[in-house]
Amino acid sequence: MKKTILILLLAMAGFSGYAQTYQAITSKNKTYLETLKGVSYTYKDGVVTLKNNGNYDLGTVSVIASSKVDSTLFGIALFEEGLEKGATVKAEVYFTVGNGKASHDVALKQVNQKALVLSFDKATRAIK
Numbered sequence: 267m268k269k270t271i272l273i274l275l276l277a278m279a280g281f282s283g284y285a286q287t288y289q290a291i292t293s294k295n296k297t298y299l300e301t302l303k304g305v306s307y308t309y310k311d312g313v314v315t316l317k318n319n320g321n322y323d324l325g326t327v328s329v330i331a332s333s334k335v336d337s338t339l340f341g342i343a344l345f346e347e348g349l350e351k352g353a354t355v356k357a358e359v360y361f362t363v364g365n366g367k368a369s370h371d372v373a374l375k376q377v378n379q380k381a382l383v384l385s386f387d388k389a390t391r392a393i394k
Contacts, residue, residue, distance in 0.1 A: 287334070289385035301389050309359070309384055312374040314343035317354045323392035324349040330387040331359055335378055339363050348392050 286309050291302060304320030307329055314329050325348050331341030343357040363372045 286379065286382045286384055289383055291386055298389065301391055302386060305386075305389065307384070307386075309382065311379075312359050312377075313356050314359055314384075315354060315356050316343075316345055316349060318349045318351055320351065323351055323394070325390040325392040327389045328387040329359075329384060331361070331382045331384050333378060334381040334383060336363065336381075338365055338369075339372070339377065341377070341382070342387070350392075 305318050307314050307316045327345040329343045333339040341359045341361040343359045345357055361372045361377050362369050
């Protein structure tokens with residue numbers, strides 16, 4: 267039984283290297299860090315699911331995506347409607363590729379989803 271569990275854990279660890287990367291928050295701003303404390307997101311098939319288990323209602327939140335293999339790829343999921351404490355919302359990620367005037371939308375099927383790096387870009391508290 268223990269060997270079976272060990273084999274399953276090793277197999278899962280082997281697959282985990284091929285998934286998206288979730289970048290940690292790098293900001294040193296205490297208000298920003300406190301705003302995002304308890305807020306989490308997941309990504310699957312072009313959709314970001316945002317969960318607010320924090321202490322504040324949120325105003326605007328954006329999650330961005332870049333690629334480890336294509337430096338011109340940019341994706342963003344915008345949550346502009348706000349998010350109350352304890353709520354969960356979903357938003358589609360819009361991807362573009364290219365720089366400047368050469369930038370254009372790209373379909374999800376053309377994006378190497380396994381090479382994505384996702385991170386919080388912006389988060390504001392809701393005004394009551």
